[in-house]
Amino acid sequence: MTDYIKHHLVHLQWKLGDHPFMTVHVDSVFFKFLAALVFLFVFIRVARKSTSGVPGKLQCAIEMIVEFVDGLVKETFHGHSKLIAPLAITIFGLVFLMNFMDMIPVDWLPASAHAAGVEYLRVVPTADLNTTIGMALCVFLLIQYFGIKHKGVGGFFKEFVTAPFGPMGAPANLLLRLIEEAVRPLSLSLRLFGNMYAGELIFILIAVMTLGATLDALSTYIMAPMQFIAGFVWTAFHILVITLQAFIFMMLTIVYLSMAAEHH
Amino acid sequence: MNINVTLVIQGLAFFAVAWLVMKFGWPHIIGAIEERQKKIGDGLAAAEEGKRALASASSQQDQVLREARAEASGIRDRAEKEYGQIVEKAKTDAIAEGNRQKAVAVAEIETEAHRAREALRTQVAELAVKGAEKLIRKEIDAAAHKALLDDLIAEIAR
Numbered sequence: 001m002t003d004y005i006k007h008h009l010v011h012l013q014w015k016l017g018d019h020p021f022m023t024v025h026v027d028s029v030f031f032k033f034l035a036a037l038v039f040l041f042v043f044i045r046v047a048r049k050s051t052s053g054v055p056g057k058l059q060c061a062i063e064m065i066v067e068f069v070d071g072l073v074k075e076t077f078h079g080h081s082k083l084i085a086p087l088a089i090t091i092f093g094l095v096f097l098m099n100f101m102d103m104i105p106v107d108w109l110p111a112s113a114h115a116a117g118v119e120y121l122r123v124v125p126t127a128d129l130n131t132t133i134g135m136a137l138c139v140f141l142l143i144q145y146f147g148i149k150h151k152g153v154g155g156f157f158k159e160f161v162t163a164p165f166g167p168m169g170a171p172a173n174l175l176l177r178l179i180e181e182a183v184r185p186l187s188l189s190l191r192l193f194g195n196m197y198a199g200e201l202i203f204i205l206i207a208v209m210t211l212g213a214t215l216d217a218l219s220t221y222i223m224a225p226m227q228f229i230a231g232f233v234w235t236a237f238h239i240l241v242i243t244l245q246a247f248i249f250m251m252l253t254i255v256y257l258s259m260a261a262e263h264h
Numbered sequence: 265m266n267i268n269v270t271l272v273i274q275g276l277a278f279f280a281v282a283w284l285v286m287k288f289g290w291p292h293i294i295g296a297i298e299e300r301q302k303k304i305g306d307g308l309a310a311a312e313e314g315k316r317a318l319a320s321a322s323s324q325q326d327q328v329l330r331e332a333r334a335e336a337s338g339i340r341d342r343a344e345k346e347y348g349q350i351v352e353k354a355k356t357d358a359i360a361e362g363n364r365q366k367a368v369a370v371a372e373i374e375t376e377a378h379r380a381r382e383a384l385r386t387q388v389a390e391l392a393v394k395g396a397e398k399l400i401r402k403e404i405d406a407a408a409h410k411a412l413l414d415d416l417i418a419e420i421a422r
Contacts, residue, residue, distance in 0.1 A: 016269065020266060020268065021267070021268050021269060022268065022269055023266065023268040023269065023270070024268070024269055024270050024273065025268070025270040028270055028274065029270060029273050029274065029277075032274055032277055033277060036277060036280075036281045039281065040281060040284055040285070040289075043285060043289045043293075044284065044285075044288050044289050046289075046293065047288060047289040047290070047291075047292035047293045048288075048292065050292050050293050050295075050296040051296060052295075052296045052297075052299035052300040052303060053300070055296075055300075059293075059296075062293060063293060063296075063297055066290070066293050066294060066297065067297060070294060082286065082291075083286060085290060085294075086282060086285045086286035086289065086290035087282045087285075087286070089285065089290065090278070090281050090282040090285045090286075091282075094278065094281060125274070128270070129267065129271075130267060130268060130270035130271040130274055131270070131271070131274045133267065133271045134270070134271035134272065134273070134274030134275035134276075134277075134278060135274065135275065135278045137271070137275055138275045138278050138279055138282075
Protein backbone atom coordinates (compact mmCIF):
# COMPACT_ATOMS: atom_id res chain seq x y z
CA MET A 1 0.00 0.00 0.00
CA THR A 2 2.76 2.45 0.89
CA ASP A 3 4.54 1.44 -2.26
CA TYR A 4 1.42 2.26 -4.26
CA ILE A 5 1.14 5.71 -2.69
CA LYS A 6 4.85 6.43 -2.99
CA HIS A 7 4.79 5.34 -6.59
CA HIS A 8 1.99 7.78 -7.25
CA LEU A 9 4.00 10.64 -5.80
CA VAL A 10 7.12 10.25 -7.92
CA HIS A 11 7.54 12.39 -10.99
CA LEU A 12 8.68 11.16 -14.33
CA GLN A 13 12.15 12.69 -14.35
CA TRP A 14 14.78 13.56 -16.86
CA LYS A 15 18.23 14.37 -15.52
CA LEU A 16 20.06 17.15 -17.36
CA GLY A 17 23.09 17.11 -15.10
CA ASP A 18 24.54 15.77 -11.89
CA HIS A 19 23.27 18.56 -9.70
CA PRO A 20 19.82 17.76 -8.20
CA PHE A 21 18.55 21.08 -9.53
CA MET A 22 19.19 20.00 -13.10
CA THR A 23 16.23 17.63 -13.19
CA VAL A 24 13.11 18.13 -15.30
CA HIS A 25 9.73 16.82 -14.22
CA VAL A 26 8.70 15.68 -17.67
CA ASP A 27 5.14 14.85 -16.67
CA SER A 28 4.49 18.29 -15.14
CA VAL A 29 5.96 20.03 -18.16
CA PHE A 30 4.05 17.81 -20.57
CA PHE A 31 0.66 18.31 -18.94
CA LYS A 32 1.24 22.00 -18.51
CA PHE A 33 2.05 22.26 -22.19
CA LEU A 34 -1.03 20.22 -22.97
CA ALA A 35 -3.17 22.57 -20.88
CA ALA A 36 -1.52 25.56 -22.55
CA LEU A 37 -2.18 24.13 -26.00
CA VAL A 38 -5.83 23.41 -25.25
CA PHE A 39 -6.28 26.84 -23.73
CA LEU A 40 -4.51 28.66 -26.56
CA PHE A 41 -6.23 26.62 -29.25
CA VAL A 42 -9.69 27.42 -27.94
CA PHE A 43 -8.99 31.00 -26.94
CA ILE A 44 -7.04 32.14 -29.99
CA ARG A 45 -9.39 30.34 -32.35
CA VAL A 46 -12.40 32.03 -30.80
CA ALA A 47 -10.54 35.34 -30.87
CA ARG A 48 -9.70 34.92 -34.56
CA LYS A 49 -13.26 34.13 -35.46
CA SER A 50 -14.82 36.52 -33.00
CA THR A 51 -17.47 38.71 -34.50
CA SER A 52 -19.26 41.72 -33.15
CA GLY A 53 -22.44 40.34 -34.71
CA VAL A 54 -24.36 37.40 -33.29
CA PRO A 55 -21.77 35.25 -31.48
CA GLY A 56 -21.65 31.47 -31.54
CA LYS A 57 -22.10 29.42 -28.40
CA LEU A 58 -18.38 28.93 -27.80
CA GLN A 59 -17.70 32.61 -28.38
CA CYS A 60 -20.51 33.43 -25.95
CA ALA A 61 -19.00 31.20 -23.30
CA ILE A 62 -15.51 32.65 -23.75
CA GLU A 63 -16.92 36.16 -23.83
CA MET A 64 -18.70 35.60 -20.54
CA ILE A 65 -15.40 34.66 -18.88
CA VAL A 66 -13.59 37.51 -20.63
CA GLU A 67 -16.16 40.05 -19.49
CA PHE A 68 -16.09 38.67 -15.97
CA VAL A 69 -12.30 38.94 -15.78
CA ASP A 70 -12.35 42.34 -17.46
CA GLY A 71 -14.88 43.55 -14.89
CA LEU A 72 -12.72 42.27 -12.03
CA VAL A 73 -9.63 43.99 -13.40
CA LYS A 74 -11.44 47.28 -13.99
CA GLU A 75 -12.85 47.14 -10.47
CA THR A 76 -9.48 46.51 -8.87
CA PHE A 77 -6.96 48.26 -11.05
CA HIS A 78 -7.67 51.95 -11.53
CA GLY A 79 -5.61 52.69 -14.55
CA HIS A 80 -5.11 51.45 -18.02
CA SER A 81 -3.13 48.30 -18.60
CA LYS A 82 -3.05 46.04 -21.60
CA LEU A 83 -1.28 43.39 -19.60
CA ILE A 84 -3.26 42.66 -16.47
CA ALA A 85 -6.51 41.37 -17.96
CA PRO A 86 -4.94 38.96 -20.50
CA LEU A 87 -2.54 37.79 -17.80
CA ALA A 88 -5.42 37.21 -15.42
CA ILE A 89 -7.43 35.16 -17.88
CA THR A 90 -4.33 33.18 -18.80
CA ILE A 91 -3.79 32.36 -15.15
CA PHE A 92 -7.40 31.38 -14.68
CA GLY A 93 -7.54 29.25 -17.82
CA LEU A 94 -4.21 27.54 -17.32
CA VAL A 95 -4.58 26.89 -13.63
CA PHE A 96 -8.12 25.63 -14.09
CA LEU A 97 -7.14 23.26 -16.88
CA MET A 98 -4.13 21.97 -14.96
CA ASN A 99 -6.25 21.52 -11.84
CA PHE A 100 -8.85 19.78 -13.95
CA MET A 101 -6.44 16.91 -14.55
CA ASP A 102 -7.32 15.95 -10.99
CA MET A 103 -10.86 15.12 -12.15
CA ILE A 104 -9.59 12.26 -14.27
CA PRO A 105 -9.70 9.10 -12.17
CA VAL A 106 -6.41 8.94 -10.39
CA ASP A 107 -5.13 5.68 -11.88
CA TRP A 108 -6.24 5.98 -15.48
CA LEU A 109 -3.39 7.93 -16.97
CA PRO A 110 -0.57 6.52 -14.79
CA ALA A 111 -1.76 2.96 -15.47
CA SER A 112 -2.05 3.63 -19.21
CA ALA A 113 1.39 5.17 -19.20
CA HIS A 114 2.70 2.22 -17.26
CA ALA A 115 1.30 -0.12 -19.89
CA ALA A 116 3.06 1.98 -22.50
CA GLY A 117 6.36 1.62 -20.68
CA VAL A 118 6.45 4.87 -18.74
CA GLU A 119 7.15 4.03 -15.15
CA TYR A 120 6.13 7.16 -13.29
CA LEU A 121 3.47 9.71 -14.14
CA ARG A 122 1.85 12.50 -12.13
CA VAL A 123 -0.85 14.14 -14.14
CA VAL A 124 -1.66 17.27 -12.10
CA PRO A 125 1.03 19.89 -12.82
CA THR A 126 -0.29 22.20 -10.09
CA ALA A 127 0.35 19.45 -7.53
CA ASP A 128 4.02 19.93 -8.38
CA LEU A 129 5.64 22.73 -6.38
CA ASN A 130 7.83 23.60 -9.36
CA THR A 131 4.85 24.60 -11.48
CA THR A 132 3.25 26.80 -8.88
CA ILE A 133 6.55 28.42 -7.87
CA GLY A 134 7.38 29.01 -11.52
CA MET A 135 4.11 30.85 -12.05
CA ALA A 136 4.32 32.70 -8.75
CA LEU A 137 7.83 33.88 -9.62
CA CYS A 138 6.58 35.18 -12.94
CA VAL A 139 3.91 37.11 -11.08
CA PHE A 140 6.58 38.31 -8.64
CA LEU A 141 8.72 39.63 -11.48
CA LEU A 142 5.71 41.32 -13.04
CA ILE A 143 4.90 43.00 -9.72
CA GLN A 144 8.39 44.52 -9.63
CA TYR A 145 8.15 45.50 -13.28
CA PHE A 146 4.82 47.19 -12.66
CA GLY A 147 6.19 49.04 -9.65
CA ILE A 148 9.12 50.42 -11.62
CA LYS A 149 6.96 51.21 -14.63
CA HIS A 150 4.39 53.20 -12.69
CA LYS A 151 6.64 54.91 -10.17
CA GLY A 152 9.95 55.14 -11.99
CA VAL A 153 13.17 53.54 -10.74
CA GLY A 154 13.75 56.26 -8.15
CA GLY A 155 10.23 56.22 -6.77
CA PHE A 156 10.22 52.46 -6.67
CA PHE A 157 13.37 52.15 -4.60
CA LYS A 158 12.53 55.15 -2.48
CA GLU A 159 9.36 53.41 -1.40
CA PHE A 160 11.46 50.53 -0.08
CA VAL A 161 12.80 52.72 2.71
CA THR A 162 10.06 55.33 3.19
CA ALA A 163 6.83 53.34 3.34
CA PRO A 164 4.97 52.76 5.56
CA PHE A 165 6.72 54.45 8.55
CA GLY A 166 8.36 57.38 6.78
CA PRO A 167 12.11 58.00 6.33
CA MET A 168 12.83 57.73 10.06
CA GLY A 169 11.88 54.08 10.13
CA ALA A 170 13.97 53.13 7.13
CA PRO A 171 15.36 49.80 8.45
CA ALA A 172 11.93 48.66 9.59
CA ASN A 173 10.47 49.73 6.27
CA LEU A 174 13.03 47.81 4.31
CA LEU A 175 12.60 44.71 6.42
CA LEU A 176 8.81 44.84 6.14
CA ARG A 177 8.98 45.39 2.44
CA LEU A 178 11.34 42.48 1.86
CA ILE A 179 9.15 40.16 3.91
CA GLU A 180 6.07 41.37 2.07
CA GLU A 181 7.63 40.81 -1.31
CA ALA A 182 8.93 37.39 -0.35
CA VAL A 183 5.68 36.26 1.16
CA ARG A 184 3.58 37.00 -1.89
CA PRO A 185 5.01 34.46 -4.33
CA LEU A 186 5.42 32.00 -1.50
CA SER A 187 1.79 32.21 -0.40
CA LEU A 188 0.57 32.18 -4.01
CA SER A 189 2.49 29.07 -4.91
CA LEU A 190 2.09 27.19 -1.64
CA ARG A 191 -1.67 27.76 -1.45
CA LEU A 192 -2.28 26.33 -4.91
CA PHE A 193 0.24 23.54 -4.47
CA GLY A 194 -1.07 22.60 -1.03
CA ASN A 195 -4.68 22.39 -2.18
CA MET A 196 -3.94 20.36 -5.25
CA TYR A 197 -1.43 18.08 -3.56
CA ALA A 198 -3.85 17.36 -0.75
CA GLY A 199 -6.65 16.78 -3.23
CA GLU A 200 -4.57 14.35 -5.20
CA LEU A 201 -3.47 12.58 -2.07
CA ILE A 202 -7.06 12.08 -0.98
CA PHE A 203 -7.91 10.66 -4.38
CA ILE A 204 -5.00 8.26 -3.95
CA LEU A 205 -6.22 7.29 -0.49
CA ILE A 206 -9.72 6.69 -1.84
CA ALA A 207 -8.18 4.52 -4.54
CA VAL A 208 -6.30 2.57 -1.88
CA MET A 209 -9.59 1.48 -0.27
CA THR A 210 -9.94 -1.42 -2.69
CA LEU A 211 -6.26 -1.89 -3.45
CA GLY A 212 -5.53 -5.57 -4.01
CA ALA A 213 -9.16 -6.51 -3.29
CA THR A 214 -10.41 -9.90 -4.38
CA LEU A 215 -13.91 -11.08 -5.12
CA ASP A 216 -13.89 -13.76 -2.39
CA ALA A 217 -13.07 -11.34 0.43
CA LEU A 218 -16.00 -9.88 2.39
CA SER A 219 -14.21 -6.56 2.90
CA THR A 220 -14.33 -5.92 -0.83
CA TYR A 221 -18.12 -5.72 -0.75
CA ILE A 222 -18.03 -3.25 2.10
CA MET A 223 -15.19 -1.13 0.82
CA ALA A 224 -16.28 -0.88 -2.80
CA PRO A 225 -19.53 1.03 -2.15
CA MET A 226 -17.73 3.20 0.38
CA GLN A 227 -15.06 3.90 -2.16
CA PHE A 228 -17.68 4.84 -4.72
CA ILE A 229 -19.42 7.23 -2.33
CA ALA A 230 -16.17 8.75 -1.10
CA GLY A 231 -14.87 9.16 -4.65
CA PHE A 232 -18.11 10.73 -5.81
CA VAL A 233 -18.32 13.17 -2.91
CA TRP A 234 -14.68 14.19 -3.10
CA THR A 235 -14.80 14.64 -6.90
CA ALA A 236 -17.89 16.80 -6.65
CA PHE A 237 -16.33 18.86 -3.91
CA HIS A 238 -13.09 19.09 -5.84
CA ILE A 239 -14.85 20.77 -8.76
CA LEU A 240 -15.34 23.70 -6.41
CA VAL A 241 -11.78 23.55 -5.16
CA ILE A 242 -10.11 23.60 -8.55
CA THR A 243 -12.25 26.51 -9.76
CA LEU A 244 -11.80 28.41 -6.54
CA GLN A 245 -8.02 27.93 -6.52
CA ALA A 246 -7.74 29.13 -10.12
CA PHE A 247 -9.87 32.13 -9.23
CA ILE A 248 -7.83 32.94 -6.11
CA PHE A 249 -4.53 32.77 -7.99
CA MET A 250 -5.95 35.11 -10.65
CA MET A 251 -7.56 37.49 -8.19
CA LEU A 252 -4.47 37.81 -6.01
CA THR A 253 -2.34 38.47 -9.07
CA ILE A 254 -4.66 41.31 -10.09
CA VAL A 255 -4.62 42.71 -6.57
CA TYR A 256 -0.82 42.49 -6.23
CA LEU A 257 -0.27 44.16 -9.59
CA SER A 258 -2.75 46.91 -8.73
CA MET A 259 -1.03 47.50 -5.41
CA ALA A 260 2.34 47.64 -7.11
CA ALA A 261 1.09 50.34 -9.47
CA GLU A 262 -0.37 52.48 -6.69
CA HIS A 263 1.60 54.94 -4.64
CA HIS A 264 1.77 54.25 -0.95
CA MET B 265 9.56 17.68 -3.10
CA ASN B 266 12.57 18.76 -5.00
CA ILE B 267 12.80 22.20 -6.44
CA ASN B 268 14.51 21.99 -9.79
CA VAL B 269 14.80 23.40 -13.27
CA THR B 270 11.19 22.43 -14.00
CA LEU B 271 10.15 25.66 -12.36
CA VAL B 272 12.04 27.70 -14.94
CA ILE B 273 10.41 25.84 -17.80
CA GLN B 274 6.97 26.19 -16.22
CA GLY B 275 7.53 29.88 -15.64
CA LEU B 276 8.68 30.50 -19.19
CA ALA B 277 5.79 28.49 -20.59
CA PHE B 278 3.40 30.53 -18.50
CA PHE B 279 4.93 33.78 -19.73
CA ALA B 280 4.73 32.60 -23.32
CA VAL B 281 1.08 31.67 -23.03
CA ALA B 282 0.24 34.97 -21.34
CA TRP B 283 2.10 36.84 -24.09
CA LEU B 284 0.24 34.98 -26.84
CA VAL B 285 -3.08 35.63 -25.18
CA MET B 286 -2.22 39.30 -24.76
CA LYS B 287 -1.09 39.60 -28.35
CA PHE B 288 -3.51 37.48 -30.34
CA GLY B 289 -6.42 36.58 -28.10
CA TRP B 290 -7.63 39.19 -25.68
CA PRO B 291 -7.76 42.28 -27.94
CA HIS B 292 -9.88 40.51 -30.56
CA ILE B 293 -12.44 39.25 -28.08
CA ILE B 294 -12.69 42.40 -26.00
CA GLY B 295 -12.79 44.40 -29.25
CA ALA B 296 -15.68 42.32 -30.54
CA ILE B 297 -17.49 42.72 -27.24
CA GLU B 298 -17.04 46.47 -27.18
CA GLU B 299 -18.05 46.78 -30.81
CA ARG B 300 -21.18 44.75 -30.14
CA GLN B 301 -21.96 46.88 -27.11
CA LYS B 302 -21.65 49.96 -29.31
CA LYS B 303 -23.86 48.38 -31.97
CA ILE B 304 -26.50 47.52 -29.41
CA GLY B 305 -26.31 51.02 -27.99
CA ASP B 306 -26.66 52.54 -31.45
CA GLY B 307 -29.55 50.19 -32.23
CA LEU B 308 -31.37 51.18 -29.06
CA ALA B 309 -30.82 54.86 -29.80
CA ALA B 310 -32.11 54.37 -33.35
CA ALA B 311 -35.17 52.56 -32.04
CA GLU B 312 -35.82 55.42 -29.63
CA GLU B 313 -35.43 57.90 -32.46
CA GLY B 314 -37.81 55.88 -34.64
CA LYS B 315 -40.38 55.79 -31.87
CA ARG B 316 -40.17 59.55 -31.48
CA ALA B 317 -40.50 60.07 -35.26
CA LEU B 318 -43.50 57.76 -35.33
CA ALA B 319 -45.18 59.69 -32.52
CA SER B 320 -44.61 62.99 -34.27
CA ALA B 321 -45.88 61.61 -37.59
CA SER B 322 -48.94 60.24 -35.86
CA SER B 323 -49.73 63.56 -34.20
CA GLN B 324 -49.22 65.30 -37.55
CA GLN B 325 -51.57 62.81 -39.14
CA ASP B 326 -54.16 63.54 -36.47
CA GLN B 327 -53.83 67.24 -37.18
CA VAL B 328 -54.35 66.72 -40.92
CA LEU B 329 -57.30 64.45 -40.30
CA ARG B 330 -58.91 66.97 -37.97
CA GLU B 331 -58.46 69.74 -40.52
CA ALA B 332 -59.89 67.61 -43.32
CA ARG B 333 -62.88 66.71 -41.19
CA ALA B 334 -63.55 70.34 -40.33
CA GLU B 335 -63.29 71.32 -43.96
CA ALA B 336 -65.64 68.54 -45.04
CA SER B 337 -68.24 69.51 -42.47
CA GLY B 338 -67.97 73.15 -43.62
CA ILE B 339 -68.55 72.14 -47.21
CA ARG B 340 -71.54 70.06 -46.22
CA ASP B 341 -73.07 72.91 -44.23
CA ARG B 342 -72.66 75.25 -47.12
CA ALA B 343 -74.13 72.72 -49.56
CA GLU B 344 -77.13 72.14 -47.29
CA LYS B 345 -77.78 75.84 -47.06
CA GLU B 346 -77.51 76.25 -50.81
CA TYR B 347 -79.78 73.30 -51.38
CA GLY B 348 -82.41 74.79 -49.09
CA GLN B 349 -82.24 78.09 -50.91
CA ILE B 350 -82.60 76.38 -54.31
CA VAL B 351 -85.60 74.36 -53.15
CA GLU B 352 -87.20 77.46 -51.66
CA LYS B 353 -86.70 79.46 -54.84
CA ALA B 354 -88.05 76.62 -56.99
CA LYS B 355 -91.14 76.46 -54.81
CA THR B 356 -91.88 80.18 -55.10
CA ASP B 357 -91.14 80.12 -58.83
CA ALA B 358 -93.50 77.19 -59.34
CA ILE B 359 -96.28 78.86 -57.38
CA ALA B 360 -95.86 82.11 -59.36
CA GLU B 361 -95.85 80.24 -62.65
CA GLY B 362 -98.97 78.27 -61.65
CA ASN B 363 -100.79 81.44 -60.73
CA ARG B 364 -99.78 83.07 -63.97
CA GLN B 365 -100.94 80.10 -66.03
CA LYS B 366 -104.16 79.90 -64.06
CA ALA B 367 -104.87 83.60 -64.79
CA VAL B 368 -104.14 83.08 -68.48
CA ALA B 369 -106.51 80.08 -68.58
CA VAL B 370 -109.25 81.97 -66.77
CA ALA B 371 -108.93 84.90 -69.20
CA GLU B 372 -109.01 82.52 -72.17
CA ILE B 373 -112.08 80.78 -70.82
CA GLU B 374 -113.83 84.07 -70.37
CA THR B 375 -112.93 85.19 -73.86
CA GLU B 376 -114.18 81.89 -75.26
CA ALA B 377 -117.43 82.11 -73.33
CA HIS B 378 -117.93 85.67 -74.48
CA ARG B 379 -117.31 84.72 -78.05
CA ALA B 380 -119.72 81.78 -77.81
CA ARG B 381 -122.39 84.00 -76.36
CA GLU B 382 -121.84 86.51 -79.17
CA ALA B 383 -122.12 83.74 -81.77
CA LEU B 384 -125.26 82.43 -80.09
CA ARG B 385 -126.76 85.85 -80.08
CA THR B 386 -126.06 86.26 -83.78
CA GLN B 387 -127.60 82.88 -84.55
CA VAL B 388 -130.67 83.67 -82.39
CA ALA B 389 -131.07 86.93 -84.27
CA GLU B 390 -130.82 85.13 -87.58
CA LEU B 391 -133.33 82.54 -86.38
CA ALA B 392 -135.65 85.28 -85.30
CA VAL B 393 -135.30 86.96 -88.61
CA LYS B 394 -135.90 83.64 -90.37
CA GLY B 395 -138.97 82.93 -88.20
CA ALA B 396 -140.30 86.38 -88.83
CA GLU B 397 -139.80 85.87 -92.53
CA LYS B 398 -141.72 82.61 -92.41
CA LEU B 399 -144.47 84.29 -90.34
CA ILE B 400 -144.69 87.09 -92.67
CA ARG B 401 -144.62 84.93 -95.80
CA LYS B 402 -147.34 82.52 -94.66
CA GLU B 403 -150.11 83.90 -92.65
CA ILE B 404 -150.86 81.24 -90.36
CA ASP B 405 -153.22 81.32 -87.41
CA ALA B 406 -151.92 83.08 -84.45
CA ALA B 407 -152.61 80.31 -82.09
CA ALA B 408 -150.50 77.92 -84.03
CA HIS B 409 -147.67 80.39 -84.26
CA LYS B 410 -147.79 81.36 -80.66
CA ALA B 411 -146.65 78.00 -79.55
CA LEU B 412 -143.82 78.04 -82.02
CA LEU B 413 -142.72 81.46 -80.93
CA ASP B 414 -142.84 80.54 -77.30
CA ASP B 415 -140.56 77.64 -78.02
CA LEU B 416 -138.18 79.93 -79.77
CA ILE B 417 -138.17 82.43 -76.99
CA ALA B 418 -137.50 79.73 -74.45
CA GLU B 419 -134.63 78.48 -76.50
CA ILE B 420 -133.04 81.90 -76.66
CA ALA B 421 -133.50 82.58 -73.00
CA ARG B 422 -131.69 79.41 -72.08
